[in-house]
Amino acid sequence: MERQEYFLNRHTVRSYSDAAISDDILARMIEAASHAPNTGNMQWYSVIVTKDAGQKKRLAPAHFNQPTVESAAAVLTFCIDLSRFEKWCRASDAEPGFENFQSFIAAMIDTSLFAQQFCTVAEMNGYGTCYLGTTTYNAPQIAEVLKLPHRVVPVTTVTVGIPANDMQEGGTWRLPVEAIMHSEAYTEPSEAQIKEWYAPLEHDSQHFVDENDKSSLAQVFTDVRYPRASAEYFSQVYHNLLKENGF
Ligand SMILES: Cc1cc2nc3c(=O)[nH]c(=O)nc-3n(C[C@H](O)[C@H](O)[C@H](O)COP(=O)(O)O)c2cc1C
Numbered sequence: 001m002e003r004q005e006y007f008l009n010r011h012t013v014r015s016y017s018d019a020a021i022s023d024d025i026l027a028r029m030i031e032a033a034s035h036a037p038n039t040g041n042m043q044w045y046s047v048i049v050t051k052d053a054g055q056k057k058r059l060a061p062a063h064f065n066q067p068t069v070e071s072a073a074a075v076l077t078f079c080i081d082l083s084r085f086e087k088w089c090r091a092s093d094a095e096p097g098f099e100n101f102q103s104f105i106a107a108m109i110d111t112s113l114f115a116q117q118f119c120t121v122a123e124m125n126g127y128g129t130c131y132l133g134t135t136t137y138n139a140p141q142i143a144e145v146l147k148l149p150h151r152v153v154p155v156t157t158v159t160v161g162i163p164a165n166d167m168q169e170g171g172t173w174r175l176p177v178e179a180i181m182h183s184e185a186y187t188e189p190s191e192a193q194i195k196e197w198y199a200p201l202e203h204d205s206q207h208f209v210d211e212n213d214k215s216s217l218a219q220v221f222t223d224v225r226y227p228r229a230s231a232e233y234f235s236q237v238y239h240n241l242l243k244e245n246g247f
Helices: 003-009 023-033 053-065 083-091 101-124 139-144 192-205 206-213 217-225 226-245
Strands: 045-050 074-081 128-132 150-161
Touching: 003 023, 023 045, 023 101, 023 192, 045 053, 045 101, 053 074, 074 083, 074 101, 101 150, 139 226, 150 206, 192 206, 192 217, 192 226
Parallel strands: none
Antiparallel strands: 045 074, 074 150, 128 150
């Protein structure tokens, strides 16, 4: 497939066939993913692979029982990992100074790029993938199930497997490129322009508005899917875990 065509057509896959995925294939895809750019080539990340049915069952509640967890051939939890690097520093008579927000952000970016490169490699090899944002909601439970040591914190999860149905053609809707691309300096769009950019999404998602008894799609996002109270509660949970881990 042409590269541009792959990127325009790729989409999240949430249900998978029963086909297993070998450790060897996973290791090769993870190795390729690890060649993503990262801060100073320090590789402040690890990925925990879960294939065991019992272990997937233990992870599922932390992901609010999204069915993709138990359906997947493998569940990959991508974590910030300062533990390995700091041990290497101390074993080499070097005192690390990474217990701060700046280092957390660097590790967060690097872990995300590693995860995304894994998704691209997996999709290019015929696998379907789905991120689980619930990882930063219930990170303490995930850390416990996966026995994460101090300085190792979950960032995101990717489920992977052979798609249950033939991959349909066509990517998911995106804003037109002029909405996200600014030349030389930021240009503020008008409210009317913004409304026009979101109109196709509103048109295709009217059923969500009706089902939730709302008057706009934006209200489905703000009141139903990502309400303030929930975001504030889970922010506190994740913030506490980061503090416990020295960030
Ligand atoms: C950080 C992150 C968290 C996500 N969390 C979830 C999730 O919890 N459940 C889910 O079904 N999809 C999740 N997704 C997938 C998005 O819904 C999906 O990428 C988006 O709707 C765009 O669709 P596409 O990937 O098909 O282009 C997540 C994606 C990202 C990047």
